[in-house]
Amino acid sequence: MALLGNTAFGEIGHPESMEVWRQMVAVDGGVVMRDGDADDVVGQSIFLDLQLTVPGGAVLPTAGLSYVAVAPTHRRRGILRSMYTELHQRIADAKYPIAALTASEGGIYGRFGYGPATTVQEMSIDRRFAEFRAGVPDPGGVRLVKPAEHRDAFAEIYDRWRRQTPGGLVCPTPLWDDVLADRENTREGGSELFAFLHPDGYVLYRVHGEESRSLRVREVTAVTTDAYIALWRALLGMDLMEKVITWTHPDDVLPYLLTNPRLVRVTSSSDDLWVRIMDIPAALEARRYQADLDTVLDVADGFRGDGGRFALRIQGGRAQCTRTDAPADVELDLDVLGSLYLGSHRPEAFVAANRLRSKDPELVRRLGTAFASDVPAELGYGF
Ligand SMILES: CC(C)(COP(=O)(O)OP(=O)(O)OC[C@H]1O[C@@H](n2cnc3c(N)ncnc32)[C@H](O)[C@@H]1OP(=O)(O)O)[C@@H](O)C(=O)NCCC(=O)NCCS
Structure with missing residues (x-):
């Protein structure tokens, strides 16, 4: 793995540093792809076992994806996608409510349900x-x-x-x-x-x-x-x-x-940090909010189908979030919910891009007030 990682990122990590990070990898947190007669590693990906603070101070187990690389000889034939499919199944099985990463490029991870959540x-x-x-x-x-x-x-x-x-x-x-x-x-x-x-x-x-x-x-x-x-x-x-x-x-x-x-x-x-919400009710109920709200969100997850329709009832800063069949007031993709989650982005910006759809501008305003954070979000450290 080290050879592929060093090649992809163009730098050689110090062995003692690599060992520190290796100890942070979650159980069963690595997936590699091999190819050729020599069984060379041509794709690698891991997730770390992290603890992330969310607005209001709750701390959530978070799968931190890292050290993802595909050999330049094997690009664009679906290796990242198949490693991510397997990794996210393991993350879901281990019941992490949140997955997170920092991205080398901005155009890759939205399709996997990740939205930029800190700046x-x-x-x-x-x-x-x-x-x-x-x-x-x-x-x-x-x-x-x-x-x-x-x-x-x-x-x-x-x-x-x-x-x-x-x-x-x-x-x-x-x-x-x-x-x-x-x-x-x-x-x-x-x-x-x-x-x-x-x-x-x-x-x-x-x-x-x-x-x-x-x-x-x-x-x-x-x-x-x-x-x-x-x-x-x-x-x-x-x-x-x-x-x-x-x-x-x-x-x-x-x-x-x-x-x-x-x-x-x-x-x-x-x-900086990109967030994918793995368990929508668990994540939305864990954080605190700045205003009351009673609404139905329809969240689409094109990657794993973890979305659906959710009743979100916020009172006195705390939320209840349950699956519902009621008609939706707000439609959005999972990556947009990830971007709103830590309070760094406004829903109005996603309305402008038609990525958050609602017939009620007042509801969008209240959604923004509710999801804002009194403490600005900031990533603890890069991983
Ligand atoms: C980024 C990287 C992991 C992609 O691997 P890959 O195996 O070529 O990706 P895949 O073929 O599985 O592509 C998966 C999807 O992402 C898209 N994609 C891949 N690389 C992309 C890029 N650089 N920009 C935009 N989209 C990209 C593909 O079009 C594909 O889309 P689709 O499945 O929706 O049709 C690989 O290019 C790499 O190792 N880069 C150097 C190291 C790096 O940047 N690592 C990421 C650290 S966060």
């Missing part, structure tokens, strides 16, 4: 001119620390963060050790890892470049607004850096904190 943005800040507005607090409490000496503190803060953030994932300790091993092949030309630590947040970053130096944040994780502001004050206080570059979600508040919000530029925006 990741790259944000670049011209640090030299950045100043905090007069009223923004200066909470302090940030220490400069050696990353490898503070694994447990990072892990404890991350764990608090992922419990309150839709898209957050449980991070096993070996994965922390793998990050903090700080191997040369993970540095992408940058320095070794540096860290800031606050009681409720931390930053891991590298420095890139020689003449014009920039600071690339690997991770800024804050559980409170004070921690967030304190860490950004430390980052923007790095006098010798021209730019600070980080990954974030579309509702990041940093521009609001600065006297000149234009110094914060969004330099890229892309889908």
